[in-house]
Amino acid sequence: MRHDFDRIAPDVYVARGCRLDAVGRAEAAVHWSKGAGVIVGLSAAAMHGSRWLDAELPAEIAIPTYRRPPAWISTRQARISRDECCDIDGYLVTSPARTAFDLARRLPRKDAVPVLDALCRATNLAPSEVLSFAAAHAGERGCAQVRSVLPLVDPGAESPPESQTRMLIVENGLPAPTTQIVVRNADGAFLARLDMGWKKWCVAVEYDGAHHWTDPAQRAKDIDRAAVLAEHGWQVIRTGANLLYTRPHILLDRIESALSARGAFLNI
Template sequence: MGVYDGAFVGSWAVGAGVVTRWQLRHDFERVAHDVYVARGVRLDAVGRAMAAVHWTKGSGVLVGLSAAAMLGSKWIDDELPAEIAVPTYRRPPDWISCRQARIAEHEQCFVEDFPVTTPKRTAFDLARHLPLQRAVPALDALCRTTGLTPRDVLGFAAEHPGERGCAQVRQVMPLVDTGAESPPESLTRLLIVRSGLPAPTTQIVVRHSDGGFFARLDMGWPEWRVGIEYDGAQHWTDPTQRTKDIDRSAILADYGWQIIRVGANLLYRRPHILLDRVHHALAARGVLLNT
């Protein structure tokens, strides 16, 4: 990474002859003590994480959502503070969340020469520190991108029985599913499972009568041919996409599938309506449900 691509340590760049002191004052913006970015550059979650390491002069280890971002997780809010652990506490700028902790060497790895907690340690920390509604989407994404399984993380927790929050890890990890492809899909599944309805299968492949691939559903119950599709804004506002969705739904209906379509309004403002629709759809297919 070049000095102009992201954050860098000003004194190191000047010492290496990459920039002059005049350039540092006029062409760059200081975001923390001795840490600079080019003027007008807006750091994303990964950029903030890297800048936080520069602020510690390499002595910190990225943890939590910053570690997840470095490990390749998607959907992490760029405006959230970078999270870093340091052996000796120092007061951070307001865009860094700093905790005093020593991360064992075997629980660290390096991404582009930046120290981060290993996938297992990162998942363990997310599960015990985040509230459920934030933890499950974050863990779905992390496990999906790293290949971790809930069993891996539960095993890690069993090896750390004295650490705070282990009980929460045991509650959260069974709710994780790597099939989710976005936070709303994770939250839709979480809503259904916590309501007491049968847990849906994710990423269901629907095939034509000749065995050829036709569609992949976000989640549902293939044994009863009830599916759930989360539609982002483009599904409602793009006429071409909307036409494709209508045609696809018609063919799925011909194959015996009942599809429940979910949008942001239904998920976040009228979740009870969504649950009613799922309940009625499953009941109509003969599924015995608790009432």
Template sequence: MGALDEPFPGSWAMAAGLVSRWELRRNFVRVFPDVYLRKGCTLDAGGRARAAAHWAKGDGVLVGYSAAALHGTRWLDPDAPAHIARTGHRRSPCGIRVVRAAIEPAECCEVDGFRVTTPARTAFDLGRQLPRDEAVAVIDALCAATGLTPSEIETVARAHPGERGMARLSTIIDLVDGGAESPPESHTRLLLIDAGLPRPTTQLVVRDACGAFVARVDMGWEPWRVAVEYDGAQHWTDPTQRTKDIDRIAVLESLGWRVIRVNATLLRHRPHIILDRVRVALHAQGWTDDQGALVAATFE
């Protein structure tokens, strides 16, 4: 990617002889004051974060969604405002949200030359600020991208006693699981937990009687051989993927597994159907409600 194929400071590009003022006006659009993007290009969450950092000219630290984006977190809203922490003047253009805060040096790092909060501090901020389900999904994705663990978030939390949102954060840390591969998988897992079912294991590996790999399921319970799979659109529209799914489920069922499939419509509009099917499958495989209470108690 060329230097002018992502957000850049216009004054720097002209001073470096990369573009003339006329070319800047003709071939690029202004994203923020003195920050430009080539016409025809679109900003994702990472690009918006970089644009905000250029606007701040090094005076600030990318936080929240913007830090998460530069750490490689997927599924972020590309139209959400960029977030940056500064200690001085707070006025900002539309599309940038300035937070007045001083971030400890130990909680900052660099990504591609931009100052951002560490993954643990980023999760600490997001977990205190976002609604529970959104926070869990974003932090799940952040953990998947960076290898962050809940214990690292707890370490940051202990260093900031009394901060607003700590009770919410504690609940969210308890629910985080970096094994989720998409927000719908996170939301499906939360649905099951909220219903009092035992916590599923994410990215559960299924093996045959000889120990050979058979499949990896989105989430499930090995003791009862029940799996829950979230199927995105490609699982229904791609014939090749559809055939693989049919064969895969047939193999799992031949090994005594029950597979409950979930899609967006069921998750959004008929979650009770998902819960009914999971309960029926678990009971049929030998699970009892008393076992569910026992498993839940181990996480309290």
């Protein structure tokens, strides 16, 4: 054992040099608890297949009685009803609805929405199911925050920056965009799938990762795609990390101008 494994907690070992991801940390935490722990929070989201989670965050488990955990485990003393849990590969994990409920009431809204977008996308969980769960747990702490966060959740987001772009739009009073819009020509042939936008006014917003700006082949594809969309009446506003995080007012101005030019505010 000493030669081939590293001890990470009492009676818990990993292969020497192994770097645990979020799922591995969660599973190791249950072993540390002698099987008494239920995987909760962000660790539960990881177990359910959510992407974009920080593997370096402490594993989160609920245990019935307090035990002092290692530094890489965060414990919560709680007994979680069995009907609010599910089994994943032999580990007890809070159900998607319970996981979403816990995250929505615990995390700041700006952090909660991207995580919940990813969880709902990974599990096919509808935000309405989480609201129903919250209604059944109305006396629990944080329910008011759940009710304010869940209307912002959209499983169509494919990355945290897409979630944050959508939040920026909605929280600044613009109409909520639809995600993953499929554009077809008059014959029904597929032309493009857009990150988010307003089909009624043929305005879209696309978040482009770094490779869209630095990869010449991708850049050429983007130029051709933009030309095809323009020919079919679409105005596409593109954004990246710099615009979204350091100059959001410019992005908002561009979106508002495009919507206004297409008549989005005529009846307001």
